[in-house]
Amino acid sequence: MSSILITKSRVLDPSQQLDLQADVAVSQGLIQQIAPDINPHGFDQIIDASGCLLTPGLIDPHVHLREPGQEHKETIETGTHAAIQGGFTTVCCMPNTAPALDSPLLIQGLIARANQTAHCRVFPVAAGTINRQGSHPAPIHALADAGAVGISDDGDAIFDSSVMASVLKACADVDLCFMQHCQDPTLTRNASMHAGEIATRLGLIGWPREAEEIIIQRDLTLNRSVGCRYHIQHVSSAGSIDLIGTAREQGQPVTAEVSPHHLNLTHEACAAPDGRSFNTNAKMNPPLRQQADIDALRHAVADGIITVLATDHAPHALHEKQQPFASAPFGIIGLETALPLYAQALIATGLIDWPKLIELLTINPARLCNLDRLGLGSMALNSPADLTIIDPNLTWTCTEDQLAGKSTNTPFIGETLTGRAVTTIVQGQIVHTMLPIHQSGQPSL
Numbered sequence: 029m030s031s032i033l034i035t036k037s038r039v040l041d042p043s044q045q046l047d048l049q050a051d052v053a054v055s056q057g058l059i060q061q062i063a064p065d066i067n068p069h070g071f072d073q074i075i076d077a078s079g080c081l082l083t084p085g086l087i088d089p090h091v092h093l094r095e096p097g098q099e100h101k102e103t104i105e106t107g108t109h110a111a112i113q114g115g116f117t118t119v120c121c122m123p124n125t126a127p128a129l130d131s132p133l134l135i136q137g138l139i140a141r142a143n144q145t146a147h148c149r150v151f152p153v154a155a156g157t158i159n160r161q162g163s164h165p166a167p168i169h170a171l172a173d174a175g176a177v178g179i180s181d182d183g184d185a186i187f188d189s190s191v192m193a194s195v196l197k198a199c200a201d202v203d204l205c206f207m208q209h210c211q212d213p214t215l216t217r218n219a220s221m222h223a224g225e226i227a228t229r230l231g232l233i234g235w236p237r238e239a240e241e242i243i244i245q246r247d248l249t250l251n252r253s254v255g256c257r258y259h260i261q262h263v264s265s266a267g268s269i270d271l272i273g274t275a276r277e278q279g280q281p282v283t284a285e286v287s288p289h290h291l292n293l294t295h296e297a298c299a300a301p302d303g304r305s306f307n308t309n310a311k312m313n314p315p316l317r318q319q320a321d322i323d324a325l326r327h328a329v330a331d332g333i334i335t336v337l338a339t340d341h342a343p344h345a346l347h348e349k350q351q352p353f354a355s356a357p358f359g360i361i362g363l364e365t366a367l368p369l370y371a372q373a374l375i376a377t378g379l380i381d382w383p384k385l386i387e388l389l390t391i392n393p394a395r396l397c398n399l400d401r402l403g404l405g406s407m408a409l410n411s412p413a414d415l416t417i418i419d420p421n422l423t424w425t426c427t428e429d430q431l432a433g434k435s436t437n438t439p440f441i442g443e444t445l446t447g448r449a450v451t452t453i454v455q456g457q458i459v460h461t462m463l464p465i466h467q468s469g470q471p472s473l
């Protein structure tokens with residue numbers, strides 16, 4: 029295993045409150061030293077990261093890798109290729125596969141498959157109910173033993189309150205977070221976008237904010253006596269922020285994540301520029317909402333109410349998205365474009381700084397999924413050398429041929445973005461780089 033020296037970067041590790049100009053030495057797959065001016069003699073590979081940030085490897089706790097069962101959309105191999113291009117060294121994959129990840133054997137199979145084909149670390153989130161149907165709790169103790177790092181029926185909320193209470197209790201027993209996809213199915217029948225003037229103009233059934241808020245309210249009530257670590261996925265509504273903020277103030281163990289698209293786009297993205305046709309690459313679940321929601325979500329990050337960022341990377345084939353809006357599937361890809369979109373929404377607006385953003389992308393998702401216990405999300409000495417080098421000023425245009433995953437369903441194609449992961453290192457191996465690497469013995473050193 030080669031040794032790597034990364035020089036002259038701004039080292040940001042929120043897990044240790046580190047923010048300094050320094051070199052970082054890696055060997056045996058571990059972080060060995062962080063100090064100014066480390067002697068470069070003897071390192072196999074040297075990367076000059078002047079002008080860049082060096083951070084713990086980014087962690088995305090919410091992606092869809094579509095394996096098993098929907099390999100025409102994405103595979104573990106292609107999805108993790110997209111991840112490393114975007115600077116992610118760890119992804120947690122959702123269980124709404126075919127079959128759903130609801131048994132220890134399926135969890136073990138997913139982990140074995142990832143060990144064979146993944147470009148970065150993959151940890152599975154297991155289903156909360158059998159076949160994600162919401163009627164019978166899955167064997168959560170056994171799923172935890174098999175390696176699940178969280179429990180979720182993502183794609184659907186667990187709607188039956190009695191089943192939900194059992195699942196929360198089981199998650200609390202094994203100290204796994206429960207990640208809720210907050211959607212009341214009775215308020216969203218046949219709905220395909222935010223209930224507002226654009227839905228009316230396009231003749232589509234609207235999806236109200238209340239569909240999200242009602243589930244959050246119910247779950248916070250159920251969880252009061254249980255105390256499970258309850259996590260709200262892809263929050264979209266300003267009203268949800270009020271509920272989460274109040275619960276956090278009361279000391280409830282509730283966390284929430286927000287996606288790059290909910291921080292940057294309104295429901296207007298669903299309409300094409302002519303105002304009459306539509307763009308299915310802006311069809312999401314939950315739907316894109318209005319500017320007041322975006323403002324509330326951004327401020328919730330700045331105020332510490334939202335503590336995790338997650339892409340909800342959701343690949344779909346072209347022919348699936350090329351359908352009438354009401355029948356096209358929900359979701360967009362997000363791994364390659366996430367970092368600049370977070371920066372655009374949160375840093376360019378002056379709401380937070382880079383150390384804060386990196387905290388929401390490293391140690392916070394690590395703690396959510398107990399990955400901090402493996403040393404992930406941190407650059408503490410002797411922790412795994414999962415690292416991301418970010419050029420915060422690099423401007424680039426997102427084009428289809430730059431996307432490493434299998435699908436290209438994103439409304440951000442053609443957008444000029446600022447900030448990019450220029451090197452990704454997983455367990456001491458450089459798996460993606462746009463920077464020159466000086467091999468040992470080169471006279472330029």
Ligand SMILES: [Zn+2]
Binds near residue numbers: 262
């Ligand atoms: Zn979801």
